[in-house]
Amino acid sequence: MLFGIGVLFLAVAAGTAYYVAPSVTKLPYDLTFCDANNEPDGCLKASVAVAENATFMQVIGGKPTIQTGTLKATTEVVPQASTTEKEMTGDLAGEAVVWQAYGRVVRTDNNSDVSLYSAELALDRETAAARKWDKQFLDTDGEASDNDSVTFEGQTYKFPFKADKKDYLYFDRDLRKGLPIKFDGTEKVNGTDAYRYVQTIPETELNTAAGSLTALANALAPGATTGKVTYTNTRTIWVEPTSGNFVKVREQQKKTFVPDQGSTVTLLDADFVYDDATIANSTKSAGETRDKLQLISRTLPIALAVLGALLLLVGLWLVVAGRRASAAARHRADDAPAPVDAPTRQDEAVESRQPAEGGPLTDEIPPASTNWRADDAPTVPAQRPASDEREKH
Numbered sequence: 001m002l003f004g005i006g007v008l009f010l011a012v013a014a015g016t017a018y019y020v021a022p023s024v025t026k027l028p029y030d031l032t033f034c035d036a037n038n039e040p041d042g043c044l045k046a047s048v049a050v051a052e053n054a055t056f057m058q059v060i061g062g063k064p065t066i067q068t069g070t071l072k073a074t075t076e077v078v079p080q081a082s083t084t085e086k087e088m089t090g091d092l093a094g095e096a097v098v099w100q101a102y103g104r105v106v107r108t109d110n111n112s113d114v115s116l117y118s119a120e121l122a123l124d125r126e127t128a129a130a131r132k133w134d135k136q137f138l139d140t141d142g143e144a145s146d147n148d149s150v151t152f153e154g155q156t157y158k159f160p161f162k163a164d165k166k167d168y169l170y171f172d173r174d175l176r177k178g179l180p181i182k183f184d185g186t187e188k189v190n191g192t193d194a195y196r197y198v199q200t201i202p203e204t205e206l207n208t209a210a211g212s213l214t215a216l217a218n219a220l221a222p223g224a225t226t227g228k229v230t231y232t233n234t235r236t237i238w239v240e241p242t243s244g245n246f247v248k249v250r251e252q253q254k255k256t257f258v259p260d261q262g263s264t265v266t267l268l269d270a271d272f273v274y275d276d277a278t279i280a281n282s283t284k285s286a287g288e289t290r291d292k293l294q295l296i297s298r299t300l301p302i303a304l305a306v307l308g309a310l311l312l313l314v315g316l317w318l319v320v321a322g323r324r325a326s327a328a329a330r331h332r333a334d335d336a337p338a339p340v341d342a343p344t345r346q347d348e349a350v351e352s353r354q355p356a357e358g359g360p361l362t363d364e365i366p367p368a369s370t371n372w373r374a375d376d377a378p379t380v381p382a383q384r385p386a387s388d389e390r391e392k393h
Contacts, residue, residue: 003315010305010312026125027097027158029081045285046076048278049249050108054270057255058107058114064219066265070108073272077101077157080120087135088122096122096131101157115140117173121152128158128244130171130178138173154178159237159244163195170199174206174231174255187238189247190283194238201233206255216257216265224259229267231255240286247282248274 051071058067080098088096103117117140122133130136130152138150154169170181181199188194206229217224231254238248255268274282 001315002311003319005311005315007312010309026161027123027128029079029084029097045278045281046074047246047249047282048275049073049075049251049272050275051270051272055266055268056107056114056270057267058112064216066220066267067107071105071114071270071272072108073103073105075101075103075157083120087133092122092131092133095126096124096133098122098133099157119150119152119173121156123156123158127160129153129155129160129169138176140173150176152178155181158246159197159239159241161242161244163239163241163244165195168197170197170235170237172199172201172233172235174233175201175204176207181235181237184236189238190279192240192247192283192287194247195241197237197239199233199235199237201231201235203230203232205229206231216267217259220257220265221259221262224261227257227259229255229257240283240290243286243289245282245286245289247286248279250274 049072051073053068054071055066055068056071057064059065078100080100083098084096087098088094099121101117101119101121103115105114105116106112107114117138119136119138121136122131123129124131132151136150136152137148138152139148152171154171156171159168165183167180167182169178171178179199179201181197184196184198186193187196208229210226213226213228216229217227221227233254234252236250237246239245240247249272251272253268253270253272254266257265257267259265
């Protein structure tokens with residue numbers, strides 16, 4: 001029985017490691033977004049990054065103006081289960097999920113909007129990288145238009161489970177393409193071990209509509225008629241490697257308007273960093289996910305395998321020991337002397353007549369008869385007295 005249970009435990013350990021663990025290291029279909037009144041386990045919380053002492057452009061009264069102050073950027077990710085079921089067909093069926101993302105940047109002094117964006121994309125369930133999908137979009141001006149078409153590539157809102165110490169491709173919204181993000185070492189974030197990845201985007205001209213360039217020139221560069229917008233960013237992302245979740249993000253963004261006449265104008269100079277609450281929530285969520293994954297993929301299979309091996313060995317030892325004991329018992333039985341045959345009646349009679357050691361046979365002499373006659377007496381020769389013999393001689 002122990003041998004059989006040991007084999008069963010080994011089979012369960014192998015099944016857990018090779019079938020159950022891979023299934024849980026995939027993006028699930030039932031992730032929900034957390035809000036103030038609903039925070040089930042595994043839900044996605046909004047991330048908040050703050051840029052203090054930032055310089056930024058804000059459209060006020062229909063006119064671009066340059067402002068300074070503190071900015072707060074909020075990003076929300078909402079998995080779309082119904083869209084996934086309906087749209088993920090063909091090669092995407094069972095392999096990808098659809099997420100919607102919303103981003104909003106506000107100035108903290110009056111909570112007015114500075115910029116908005118929304119996106120919908122398909123993510124690979126194993127790598128969390130973007131998959132090709134004909135209905136993906138990226139809206140950065142708040143209005144649906146033909147300019148919303150985009151091809152997402154690389155990582156976006158998550159790294160793969162069991163992230164490696166290597167370079168990845170990370171999607172940049174402003175450039176609308178994926179660029180390398182390099183592994184830059186390990187670091188503890190709020191007590192959690194994290195991999196640090198850095199993406200450096202050199203000064204690059206953005207693809208800006210002609211009407212927007214004219215509006216910027218008229219409002220910010222008197223005498224200019226057009227110009228160009230350049231962009232640079234140093235993006236640092238700290239990732240808990242087992243879960244692939246972001247635990248901290250920092251973006252040092254700069255945007256500059258370069259008019260065809262006059263001096264350049266800073267449109268954005270901000271250093272966005274996750275706030276303390278977001279870091280705390282991110283590290284807690286990543287730690288819980290990491291512990292569950294390690295339990296299923298490593299701790300449980302190893303424990304079951306060790307226990308199964310012990311039970312198997314104990315059971316095998318008991319079987320072998322039992323067989324040895326049975327063989328020894330048969331061997332002793334074969335070597336024992338043959339039993340003495342049962343005595344016959346004659347032997348019993350002879351034995352009954354044997355005297356006790358050192359004793360007479362008195363018990364074996366029959367008693368004298370009380371009715372014997374003289375005729376029955378034995379004949380004994382007569383004897384003369386010794387005196388008569390002397391006289392004769």
